[in-house]
Amino acid sequence: MPPQKRADARRNEQTLLEAAASVFVTSGVDAPVRDIAARAGVGVGTIYRHFPTRADLIVAVYRHQVDACAEAGPELLKQEPTPHAALSRWIDLFVDFLVTKHGLAAVLQSDNASFRNLHGLFLERLLPVCAELLDAAVTAGEIRVEISPYELLRGVGNLCAGAEGDERYDARRLVKLLVTGLRGTQPGDVTPVA
Amino acid sequence: MPPQKRADARRNEQTLLEAAASVFVTSGVDAPVRDIAARAGVGVGTIYRHFPTRADLIVAVYRHQVDACAEAGPELLKQEPTPHAALSRWIDLFVDFLVTKHGLAAVLQSDNASFRNLHGLFLERLLPVCAELLDAAVTAGEIRVEISPYELLRGVGNLCAGAEGDERYDARRLVKLLVTGLRGTQPGDVTPVA
DNA sequence: CCAACATACGGAACCGCGTTCCGCTTTGGC
DNA sequence: GCCAAAGCGGAACGCGGTTCCGTATGTTGG
Numbered sequence: 160m161p162p163q164k165r166a167d168a169r170r171n172e173q174t175l176l177e178a179a180a181s182v183f184v185t186s187g188v189d190a191p192v193r194d195i196a197a198r199a200g201v202g203v204g205t206i207y208r209h210f211p212t213r214a215d216l217i218v219a220v221y222r223h224q225v226d227a228c229a230e231a232g233p234e235l236l237k238q239e240p241t242p243h244a245a246l247s248r249w250i251d252l253f254v255d256f257l258v259t260k261h262g263l264a265a266v267l268q269s270d271n272a273s274f275r276n277l278h279g280l281f282l283e284r285l286l287p288v289c290a291e292l293l294d295a296a297v298t299a300g301e302i303r304v305e306i307s308p309y310e311l312l313r314g315v316g317n318l319c320a321g322a323e324g325d326e327r328y329d330a331r332r333l334v335k336l337l338v339t340g341l342r343g344t345q346p347g348d349v350t351p352v353a
Numbered sequence: 354m355p356p357q358k359r360a361d362a363r364r365n366e367q368t369l370l371e372a373a374a375s376v377f378v379t380s381g382v383d384a385p386v387r388d389i390a391a392r393a394g395v396g397v398g399t400i401y402r403h404f405p406t407r408a409d410l411i412v413a414v415y416r417h418q419v420d421a422c423a424e425a426g427p428e429l430l431k432q433e434p435t436p437h438a439a440l441s442r443w444i445d446l447f448v449d450f451l452v453t454k455h456g457l458a459a460v461l462q463s464d465n466a467s468f469r470n471l472h473g474l475f476l477e478r479l480l481p482v483c484a485e486l487l488d489a490a491v492t493a494g495e496i497r498v499e500i501s502p503y504e505l506l507r508g509v510g511n512l513c514a515g516a517e518g519d520e521r522y523d524a525r526r527l528v529k530l531l532v533t534g535l536r537g538t539q540p541g542d543v544t545p546v547a
Numbered sequence: 548c549c550a551a552c553a554t555a556c557g558g559a560a561c562c563g564c565g566t567t568c569c570g571c572t573t574t575g576g577c
Numbered sequence: 578g579c580c581a582a583a584g585c586g587g588a589a590c591g592c593g594g595t596t597c598c599g600t601a602t603g604t605t606g607g
Contacts, residue, residue, distance in 0.1 A: 164554090164555095165553090165554055165555065165602085165603055165604075166603065166604090167554095167555070167556085167602075167603065168554075168555060168556095168603090171555085171556085191592080191593060191594085192593075192594065192595085193592095193593080193594090196557090196558095201556075201557075202556060202557030202558050203557080203558070203594090203595080203596095204555090204556060204557055204558065204595095204596085204597085204598095205555075205556055205557075207594090207595065207596075208555070208556080211595095212594085212595085213594070213595090265462065265463070268459065268514050268515040269459070269515075270515055270518070273594085273595095304530060305526075306526070306527075306530070307521065309521050309522065310521065310522055310523065310526065310527065313515075313519075313522050314512060314522075314527040314530075317511045317512050317514055317515070318508060318511050318512065320462050320511050320514065321462040321463075321464055321507075321511070324464070325507075327501065327503050327504065328503065328504055328507050328508075329504065332499075332500070332504065333500075333504060333508040333531070336498060336500070336508075336531060336534045336535070337527070337530060337531055337534060339534055339537075340530045340531060340533055340534025341530070343533075356583095358583085358584095359573080359574060359575080359582090359583055359584065360574075360575090361573070361574070361583095361584070361585085362574095362583075362584060362585095365584085365585085385563075385564060385565085386564075386565065386566085387563090387564080387565095390586095390587095395585075395586075396585060396586030396587050397565090397566080397567095397586080397587070398566095398567085398568085398569095398584090398585060398586055398587065399584080399585060399586075401565090401566065401567075402583095402584070402585080405566095406565085406566080407565070407566090467565080467566095
């Protein structure tokens with residue numbers, strides 16, 4: 160068993176998470192590390208002892224929400240009338256999450272080495288869920304297009320990038336288009352357009 | 354009439370464009386300005402006298418290709434059997450262009466002030482063309498989904514971001530999905546899937 | 548309660564990047 | 578050949594992530 164961390168260290172870690180979360184809200188996920196340190200009233204060194212890289216901090220801040228999103232998957236599969244509906248709702252959740260975090264989607268697709276972790280966390284948690292929902296929809300015959308869970312997730316993530324602050328661009332609409340497109344062309348299907 | 358530029362200046366501008374193009378190919382669009390200067394055998398100052406910002410240099414390097422893409426639009430409208438086919442082909446061109454330029458799509462969606470120009474050039478040249486094709490497809494009754502040219506262009510661009518170097522992610526497939534999705538669900542339609 | 552040691556802290560320093568600035572060089576019209 | 582004007586090189590600046598290390602502080606055995 161590793162020895163307990165010092166009390167002040169644990170306190171600082173908490174403070175940092177809160178400071179980061181709050182700064183992310185106001186200045187976006189791209190906020191300078193120094194700003195977060197300042198907000199938390201600590202030195203930058205302290206950040207880096209707790210979170211080896213910027214990306215780790217971001218991961219830590221959003222871990223709970225990502226988990227929540229992941230856990231919602233199976234629930235939706237039970238509640239919604241069809242697997243495709245569940246998939247669609249779940250993707251809505253994902254999109255809501257991304258779109259409300261200024262700059263998150265953008266940073267998610269940066270292949271900067273330091274952000275691998277971020278990408279990694281999202282994949283690790285969400286990919287299995289996405290796969291489950293997608294599989295269900297496929298075996299239910301609701302999806303007639305070849306697509307991998309990974310591709311779907313990335314596609315949706317990409318569509319969400321830079322979606323804030325541009326009233327001409329509505330990520331949700333495009334994602335909906337994509338998800339609807341998944342079912343391929345079905346004869347006699349009634350698709351509400353508005 | 355503005356006075357002629359000095360001979361060495363014109364020569365340098367050319368050299369710079371070539372150097373930049375070549376560096377972009379090997380190191381991606383994100384290559385450091387210093388690398389480009391070194392490759393061209395000039396100082397960084399020279400770059401900035403010719404191209405006020407990084408983005409302007411990128412714009413200059415790709416202007417011809419963007420123009421070519423823009424000009425292909427009306428052509429396709431004449432050649433292809435239907436407006437939707439023309440739109441689809443045109444978007445293929447656009448995607449090809451983006452995907453083969455390492456990092457371009459990513460930089461295109463960065464809302465960094467300095468990249469506004471880039472975004473701007475693309476929009477200025479391509480938006481009208483996209484609008485024309487989209488309009489044609491709409492009035493031909495081939496598209497039953499509300500979408501603006503801007504949104505389409507951005508969506509496609511976004512889907513292309515980070516597409517290189519990830520064999521699990523095929524931007525073309527997703528774009529195709531999106532474009533197919535534009536027609537909405539049509540009864541008895543024959544959509545070639547492969 | 549008090550050393551004495553490990554642990555954690557602050558923030559200066561470092562590196563890479565875009566961009567700016569300025570003293571020097573080159574060009575081209577006379 | 579002369580000399581503005583135009584252009585050039587690259588040092589210097591600001592900013593952001595990350596590292597380092599001298600100092601402070603929590604912890605623990607006496």
